Amino acid sequence: MHIRLATESDVPTILSLIHALAVYEREPDAVQLGESELRRDGFGPQPLFECLIADDEGEAAGFALYFPIYSTWRGPSIHLEDLFVQPSHRGRGIGKALLERVAAISIERGCGRLQWDVLDWNTPAIDFYRSRGAVMLESWRIMRVTGAALARLAKSSPPGT
Amino acid sequence: MHIRLATESDVPTILSLIHALAVYEREPDAVQLGESELRRDGFGPQPLFECLIADDEGEAAGFALYFPIYSTWRGPSIHLEDLFVQPSHRGRGIGKALLERVAAISIERGCGRLQWDVLDWNTPAIDFYRSRGAVMLESWRIMRVTGAALARLAKSSPPGT
Numbered sequence: 001m002h003i004r005l006a007t008e009s010d011v012p013t014i015l016s017l018i019h020a021l022a023v024y025e026r027e028p029d030a031v032q033l034g035e036s037e038l039r040r041d042g043f044g045p046q047p048l049f050e051c052l053i054a055d056d057e058g059e060a061a062g063f064a065l066y067f068p069i070y071s072t073w074r075g076p077s078i079h080l081e082d083l084f085v086q087p088s089h090r091g092r093g094i095g096k097a098l099l100e101r102v103a104a105i106s107i108e109r110g111c112g113r114l115q116w117d118v119l120d121w122n123t124p125a126i127d128f129y130r131s132r133g134a135v136m137l138e139s140w141r142i143m144r145v146t147g148a149a150l151a152r153l154a155k156s157s158p159p160g161t
Numbered sequence: 162m163h164i165r166l167a168t169e170s171d172v173p174t175i176l177s178l179i180h181a182l183a184v185y186e187r188e189p190d191a192v193q194l195g196e197s198e199l200r201r202d203g204f205g206p207q208p209l210f211e212c213l214i215a216d217d218e219g220e221a222a223g224f225a226l227y228f229p230i231y232s233t234w235r236g237p238s239i240h241l242e243d244l245f246v247q248p249s250h251r252g253r254g255i256g257k258a259l260l261e262r263v264a265a266i267s268i269e270r271g272c273g274r275l276q277w278d279v280l281d282w283n284t285p286a287i288d289f290y291r292s293r294g295a296v297m298l299e300s301w302r303i304m305r306v307t308g309a310a311l312a313r314l315a316k317s318s319p320p321g322t
């Protein structure tokens with residue numbers, strides 16, 4: 001097993017892993033991005049994310065996709081957006097190795113915090129993360145405004161307030 | 162009331178607003194940043210966040226601090242890290258105006274999603290956000306590894322896997 005930083009030629013692989021994770025998260029139709037968007041957003045002059053790929057027996061067995069965020073309590077931090085290992089490659093420590101590598105990158109970059117989101121029914125993942133030193137923020141919830149609702153909210157903003 | 166983009170000279174004001182928000186969130190000692198870190202992180206050559214300040218009757222009445230994030234389902238998005246209005250300036254639509262302005266900035270930058278975190282006991286905030294078109298992701302929880310636990314996790318990463 002070998003972990004490496006993804007390059008532009010990995011875009012089709014990354015997209016197929018993103019789709020596989022969406023299926024696992026019971027949202028098979030949620031992915032609205034294609035290869036051209038991933039290429040533009042991840043491999044242009046100002047990348048919006050970085051991605052690690054774990055190769056295992058000649059296949060892309062899993063991936064970790066992350067980007068910098070900021071905490072007004074702690075300073076520069078890293079958000080792990082996706083961490084996924086193909087079912088046929090599980091039980092070999094690949095997820096653990098990917099998470100550890102993202103933690104090492106966080107430390108290298110002076111980030112004192114690494115965080116990510118988890119589905120509350122995904123007990124195996126939660127137990128795994130806790131065994132690696134993570135804590136769940138029990139009282140926090142994520143809120144989101146998207147698409148047409150976001151456009152409506154934006155339009156309410158009076159120019160030049 | 163007037164909303165404007167913060168500049169470097171606002172750093173002391175931003176820090177005092179961050180402290181006021183931490184008190185409201187019942188974590189008065191959580192802020193580990195000082196003015197020099199905020200200056201470095203927000204107002205250097207590669208800023209990690211942007212900040213809006215709402216001036217009201219000659220005072221900094223509130224702020225919104227945000228930065229770009231990435232969704233592997235939706236693409237470029239904005240995370241609103243902090244939104245806060247000083248208690249003495251509430252009830253005048255300042256929080257609403259700040260949220261709308263961040264939504265407008267999201268749309269201008271081609272982001273199809275704006276999101277933020279909320280404490281589950283903060284019912285007035287949750288009701289306000291819902292009234293503006295936001296939805297709560299009921300099943301998602303935030304996990305985090307910080308400080309010494311993050312350093313331990315990083316050290317487990319074998320070089321050159």
